Amino acid sequence: MTSLPTGQTTPEPLSRRKQALFAAMIAAGVLLALLAWQLSRGPAPDLATDLQFVEGAFPVASLFRIDNRSAQPDAGHPAPDFAIHPPEGGNLTLADYRGRPVVINFWATWCGPCRLEMPDLVRLHETYRDQDLVILEINVAESHNAVAAFVAEFGMTMPVILDPRGDIQAAYKTQSLPATFFIDRAGVIQLRWIGLITPDMLEQGVRNIL
Secondary structure: OOOOOOOOOOOOOHHHHHHHHHHHHHHHHHHHHHHHHHHHOOOOOOHHHHHHHHOOOOOEEEOOOOOOOOOOOOOOOEOOOOEEEOOOOOOEEHHHHOOOOEEEEEEOOOOHHHHHHHHHHHHHHHHHHHHOOEEEEEEEOOOHHHHHHHHHHHOOOOOEEEEOOOHHHHHOOOOOOOEEEEEOOOOEEEEEEEOOOOHHHHHHHHHOOO
16 A cells, blocks of 8 residues: 655545535525525615604504403403503503593594594594593504694694504404594493494594593
8 A cells, every 4th residue: 555645635535525515505505595585575674763753753552561361342341452652752551541531543544434534533622622531543554754644634633643563453353444432431442433433423422431
């Protein structure tokens, strides 16, 4: 057996080289596939910027740390709770309004019946605001600009709250807009109304919870 000169190594077997080359080709293919998939999704959203933009003018609602196991969005049951995050900081919840009658109205700018009933809701707020009535106008999944334009158009002076992902709407189990809930001072729903609500029904609903 002939020995190799000092410093020279035995050539690597051909089969081992093929295995290493094959593994490298697979890894490169996987990497390229992942890169193509990421590019097809577009740029990643800047969540911090989005939240800052939305919260710049209107409070944002969420279900963060909310326990609704004893609540149900039907007449005679405690209203589902939710958190309200004002743009200036701090947190409120629907439960913080206990002791006051509350009307919750879900709406959107593209919703024709919402536009028809909004002047009546504004008048209702102006009429009963001195009797502790709280009207919370919850917009479902729309942009800051669209909501701001609608609020200005109808002169909405009641609290307007954004539900960016429709989480609060889902908690109240309604897929239709508009939807209005009348909640008494104990936090119990007295009337659930889906669809366009008339001025007479608004008056009747409010009188039942004052």
